[in-house]
Amino acid sequence: MSPVLTLDGVVKRFGARTILDGISMDVSPGEIVCFVGPSGTGKSTLLRCVNGLEALQGGRIIFEGRNVHESARSIADVRKRVGMIFQHFNLYPHLTALENVMLAPVIVHKEAKPAVEERARALFDKVRLSHRINAYPAQLSGGEQQRVAIARALAANPHLLMFDEPTSALDPETVGDVLAVMRDLAEEGRTMLVVTHEIRFAVDVGTRMVFMDQGKIVEDSDPKEMLANARTDRARQFLSSIRG
Amino acid sequence: MNPDWLSYGPLMLRAAGLTLWLSWLAMLIGALGGTGIAFLRTSRFRGLRLLALLYTEFFRSVPILIVMFFCYFGVPLVFGFDVSSFAAATIALALHASSTMSEVVRAGIESVGRGQWEAAQAAGMDRVQVMRYIIGPQAIRVVLPPSVGVFITTLKESSLASIIGFIELTKTGLLVRESTDGGLVPLLALAALYFIINYAISLVGGRLERRFHIGSRSDLVGAMG
Numbered sequence: 001m002s003p004v005l006t007l008d009g010v011v012k013r014f015g016a017r018t019i020l021d022g023i024s025m026d027v028s029p030g031e032i033v034c035f036v037g038p039s040g041t042g043k044s045t046l047l048r049c050v051n052g053l054e055a056l057q058g059g060r061i062i063f064e065g066r067n068v069h070e071s072a073r074s075i076a077d078v079r080k081r082v083g084m085i086f087q088h089f090n091l092y093p094h095l096t097a098l099e100n101v102m103l104a105p106v107i108v109h110k111e112a113k114p115a116v117e118e119r120a121r122a123l124f125d126k127v128r129l130s131h132r133i134n135a136y137p138a139q140l141s142g143g144e145q146q147r148v149a150i151a152r153a154l155a156a157n158p159h160l161l162m163f164d165e166p167t168s169a170l171d172p173e174t175v176g177d178v179l180a181v182m183r184d185l186a187e188e189g190r191t192m193l194v195v196t197h198e199i200r201f202a203v204d205v206g207t208r209m210v211f212m213d214q215g216k217i218v219e220d221s222d223p224k225e226m227l228a229n230a231r232t233d234r235a236r237q238f239l240s241s242i243r244g
Numbered sequence: 245m246n247p248d249w250l251s252y253g254p255l256m257l258r259a260a261g262l263t264l265w266l267s268w269l270a271m272l273i274g275a276l277g278g279t280g281i282a283f284l285r286t287s288r289f290r291g292l293r294l295l296a297l298l299y300t301e302f303f304r305s306v307p308i309l310i311v312m313f314f315c316y317f318g319v320p321l322v323f324g325f326d327v328s329s330f331a332a333a334t335i336a337l338a339l340h341a342s343s344t345m346s347e348v349v350r351a352g353i354e355s356v357g358r359g360q361w362e363a364a365q366a367a368g369m370d371r372v373q374v375m376r377y378i379i380g381p382q383a384i385r386v387v388l389p390p391s392v393g394v395f396i397t398t399l400k401e402s403s404l405a406s407i408i409g410f411i412e413l414t415k416t417g418l419l420v421r422e423s424t425d426g427g428l429v430p431l432l433a434l435a436a437l438y439f440i441i442n443y444a445i446s447l448v449g450g451r452l453e454r455r456f457h458i459g460s461r462s463d464l465v466g467a468m469g
Contacts, residue, residue, distance in 0.1 A: 051366055079368040090363035094381045103377060104367035156367065 004029050004064060004160055004191050005050065011058030012045055012215075019045045021215035022059065027160075027193070032186050034202035034223065035195045037212035038238060043195040044087075046212075047162045050193070051075070051082045064159065080108060083153030087165040089145040091137040097124070097148045098133045101155045109156060116155070123151040127181050143174025147181055154185075161185065163194040199242055203227055211235040249429055252420050259416035260437050266330065266412060267399040270337035274398065275391065277338065278345025285350050296346065303343035309404050312336035316408045333405035333412075341398050348390045352383035385456050392449030396442045413437060 003026035012020035019042040027033055035043040048054045050061055052068055052075035061068040068078045091100050101120040105111045124130045127147040137145055146166055153161060163182065167175045179201050186192060186205045196202060202209055202223050209223035211230070219226055219235045230236040284296035303311070315332035319325070327335075356379050364374040406415035417434035424430070 053362055053366060076368060076370065079366060082366075084363075084366040086359060086363060088359055090357075090359040092360065092363070092378055092382075104369065107373055107377060108368040152367070 001028050002065075003027055003062075005193075006062040007046075007050075007059070008062070009059035010046070010049060010056060010061060012042065012049055012054060013057045019215055020049065023215075023217060024059075025210070025217065025220065027191065029191050030189045030207075032190075032192045032194065032205055032207045033210055034206035034208070035193065035210050035212060036197070036199070036202060036238070036242075037218070041212045042215045043212055044164050047084070047164050047193060047195060050160075050162060051079050051084060080156065081159045083156060083158035083161045085146070085149050085153050085161070085163045085166050087168050089137070089142070089149045089169075091145055091149055091152070093137050096134050096136055097129065097140065097151075100137070100148055101152045104152070105155050120151070120155055123154050126154075126184065127151045128177070141174055142170045143177045146170065146174075146178045150178075150181055150185075159191065161190055161192045163192065163196070165195050165197070167196070167198060197242055199227070199239065211238065213238075249433075252424075252430075255420065256413070256416060256433060256437065259411065259413045260441060262411075263399065263402055263413040264441060266334055266405065266410075267337065267395070267402045270334050270402070271341055271395045271398050273334070273338035274341025274394070275345050277342035278347075279349050281342060281346035282349035282353065285346060286353065300343045300346050303339050308336055308340045308401050309407065311339055312404060312408055329405065329408045329410035332408055333402065333410050337398050337402055337405075340401070341394055344394050344397075345391065348387055348394065349383070351390075352385075352387035353379060355386040356382045381456075385453070388449065388453050388456060392446060395449075396445055399442060399445070400438065 005027040007023050007025050010020050010023040011018070021042075023042075023046060035046065037043055045054060049056055050063065050068065056069050063078050064081065066074055066078060068074055091097075092103070095103065098117070098120055101123060102113070102116050105116040105119070106113055121130070121133070124133050127150055129144060129147055129151070132140060132144055132148075135144075137148070140148065150166075166182070167178050170178065175198075179198065182192075182194070182201070183205055194202070194206070206223045209219075209221060209226045210217055211219040211226065211232075211234075213234050218232055219230060221231075226235065227239060230239055281296045281299060284292045285300075287293050287296075312332055315327055315335050316329060319327045319332075360378050360382065361374060364378040369377070402412060403414035405412050406418065409415075411419070414434060417430045421427070421430040
């Protein structure tokens with residue numbers, strides 16, 4: 001099967017600081033790739049490069065056969081097919097949960113409102129928030145907000161979902177609800193990139209674990225395999241430190 | 245010894261209407277112009293940013309009266325056509341209001357967190373859509389209160405138009421005073437009328453602010469997002 005996403009020698013610098021130092025990998029349809037590693041090693045930046053929130057200083061990213069960073073037009077096209085979930089949810093505070101989910105399909109994808117609303121309501125069922133459909137983000141808990149954010153990302157029928165530390169800003173008791181929704185998505189066979197510190201989730205749900213350190217991919221293997229016998233000292237140390 | 249003050253009432257009220265009209269027009273042009281300047285201030289192009297900064301600093305630093313003189317006396321000298329005192333006053337007040345409004349609007353845009361831009365862009369919105377659907381509606385809450393202040397300032401400064409001969413509220417009050425016995429009453433009436441107009445603007449502004457405010461905790465979330 002041809003890859004959904006190909007990273008080819010991706011380099012990202014902020015001034016003199018190199019954040020991504022030649023990242024290359026392929027992602028096949030249905031893969032759930034969990035990125036782990038110490039903070040500041042470029043995991044989030046990597047996701048942000050995929051949908052053009054960050055420009056590249058070297059290499060290229062191919063999404064569904066298209067060079068993402070070729071032009072403003074190509075970035076716009078890719079964003080229509082890639083859903084992103086942020087650590088701090090970034091819901092639109094002036095819109096209700098339903099409006100948050102419906103906005104992009106209506107104004108970006110130019111779909112008819114009734115059809116979008118029907119799909120949005122189904123998505124609220126899926127993330128188990130049908131009863132909160134008319135709430136404003138400020139009236140929702142962190143876990144609820146993040147599930148609305150997931151529904152918002154799904155509303156555009158994306159071919160790839162990217163989660164940027166989706167549970168890091170949550171109260172411990174709401175983390176489970178969000179992870180449960182992500183598990184459902186994984187079972188649907190969706191292609192997902194997940195930056196996370198939830199090793200349990202990565203091992204149970206992930207099909208592949210990528211350990212990054214200092215802007216490089218250090219190890220890339222089956223999650224259970226990596227957890228049991230990491231090949232490098234750095235990966236072993238890191239994994240044991242966050243397993244507690 | 246008592247002139248019939250009430251007979252001057254309609255005159256004063258009509259003059260108050262003119263002052264309100266002049267200030268409203270200046271404020272409208274100033275708000276639109278200021279928004280344009282604010283966009284230039286956040287432009288990707290250094291030259292445009294510099295130009296906008298120069299504009300803002302210039303009109304903020306030069307007295308409105310001097311600008312008014314330039315419009316009223318200067319334009320006929322340089323360009324050879326006459327400018328009415330009404331037009332000169334409107335333009336001068338609008339130029340000044342736009343320099344203040346550009347700062348107000350810029351602060352409003354910058355008050356919306358970077359995460360909002362990113363979420364909207366990641367969803368595929370272009371810059372215009374992000375502004376219209378995401379940043380604008382949130383910025384308006386920050387922009388509105390100081391805008392009311394700018395409007396009130398503009399209305400008070402509009403009394404300067406009397407100096408270039410536009411017969412607005414202040415000038416009318418002074419004329420009434422000259423044609424009567426020169427007492428305090430016309431001045432008190434002036435003060436009262438300005439107060440009533442501006443207080444009304446404050447009240448309407450307050451109502452608008454409440455209308456645009458969404459959710460009691462939304463500011464907190466806006467700061468987070």
